[in-house]
Amino acid sequence: MKKFMNDPRNVLAESLRGFAAVHSDLVVVDFEKRFVRRKSLKQGKVALVSGGGAGHEPLHLGFVGEGMLDAACIGQIFTSPTPDQIVAAARAVDTGSGIVFIIKNYEGDRMNFQLARDMCGLDIHTVVVADDVATANSAMGIGGRGVAGTVVMHKILGAAAEEGLGVQELQALAQRLCSSMRSMGAALASGTVPEVGRPTFVLPENEIELGVGLHGEAGRQRVQWLGAAELAGKMVETIGADLPRRGDALVLVNGFGSTPLIELYLMYDAFAAELLRLGIRPVRRLVGSFATSLDMAGCSLTVALLEDDLFRLWDSPAHTATMRW
């Protein structure tokens, strides 16, 4: 394992220090409780708090700011933040208008955010993102994992909160988004957790892990290497089978950390062709590495079938470390 680091145990702390310095115009970092909060809070607005294990950067800290999250809690690498971190973040951004926790669907995250809610004594509601079709209907019974669709949730709910919507309305919006958003990933090679020092999984040179999770969890199946068109066909077919309808879509092609942009744009081209064949029209597009798995090589496709009001929220201004428009 070769990485840019000093002591492997300090990767997160030192990276966070860099992040705080680079984006000091937008955010404030609490290094003790490890959360990032929006620098200027907006009074009277529902506060959105999310978070999860580190190693998925820019998720979640890159999405803290105007029009998106009010705070993001950062756990150890691939480990849920603890309830006391979440409580501290919630208190730091509460303006008395209610709080919504945006939680990725993992057992640890759900438990810790729920515990934090109970401990907090504030008016807190929750939204769970579970967009991964690879596990959605599996025998494991956990439902879909929360993957790159979380970025879409941050953006759309963030815009709605910025406009002054209340907690009930935000929850209803989130439900609508969840019902029409699906993701699926494929890995070419594992990432490596610094403190572990060896790849999370080993994939033979000629195989692809189809349906891989954001922590390198095994997916649906290992397949022989496929050309981009054929791979896109399989992924779009799986996503399409789980979507409730066809129509205009927001399409996110997300890199897992070590896949270069030239390949991500190529995959967009392949996905778009397959989506059109299925009657799904990409009318909003985002390509880049937004929800990563350290240095895993791979990408995911997220398709969200939106109605006009949700497209409008997607298009609304945002100003965070990673997203600005």
Place this chain on the structure above:
Amino acid sequence: MKKFMNDPRNVLAESLRGFAAVHSDLVVVDFEKRFVRRKSLKQGKVALVSGGGAGHEPLHLGFVGEGMLDAACIGQIFTSPTPDQIVAAARAVDTGSGIVFIIKNYEGDRMNFQLARDMCGLDIHTVVVADDVATANSAMGIGGRGVAGTVVMHKILGAAAEEGLGVQELQALAQRLCSSMRSMGAALASGTVPEVGRPTFVLPENEIELGVGLHGEAGRQRVQWLGAAELAGKMVETIGADLPRRGDALVLVNGFGSTPLIELYLMYDAFAAELLRLGIRPVRRLVGSFATSLDMAGCSLTVALLEDDLFRLWDSPAHTATMRW
């Protein structure tokens, strides 16, 4: 080699098709002559044309748009665009107010852009970016290669052109920027050219290529793996020795394609500490993968000591596929 692609020979064409679809609001792509141009040209403005081999995405095509480039020509992977491509791009964006070619300092690029200028019959001036200290004073006699500082040049010259500066003033600005901007890279692992199918170079598990170029060219020396702080110390020392002064700086930490953001922010933290020790204060910061080398693992540091007018140009609005503020 495992990549997201179909036929290796079509990687560039298919990726470019994806790029064109994703950013159709900002740019128009000429697929035959392989250049990307700004969708709405601004009359009376000096046109900025750059380009180079593919494989460095988002350089250059991601920087075409308002406040940056008018056109970017895209050669085959790691190969200069041909003069006829450059001529076509220049003609497509000429509004009669002069053209500036921004050229990275490589023999092939210099030759082809010069040939294009001679063939074009338009009022064309050139700016050469040669920010790489690794080769700046080497016996090879080529001067510094053009590396990630090219992004800074695109931004600052782009803002100045947008404000209506003429070709002479733009050239003078470029000269000022070149005189106070230096870069240096370090690789942990080689990238792989799709049509070649094997890594460009082989680096033992415990070594770093110090001073590596954007195509994986050998740098100054191979060293045993170093911790981030020590590596940053070496790189900052080399850059600092070649800079004409100390003071307020724009600092760009650039990933080479397969280095995740968590490591880049960690390196920012390490670089900033070393820069401060030298009397160089980072007052503008940019961290991400902007000038890449396919899937090379590594990063570079660019330091530009700017005066107030150049900081102001850096801060001016831009709206391209990759940069927006």
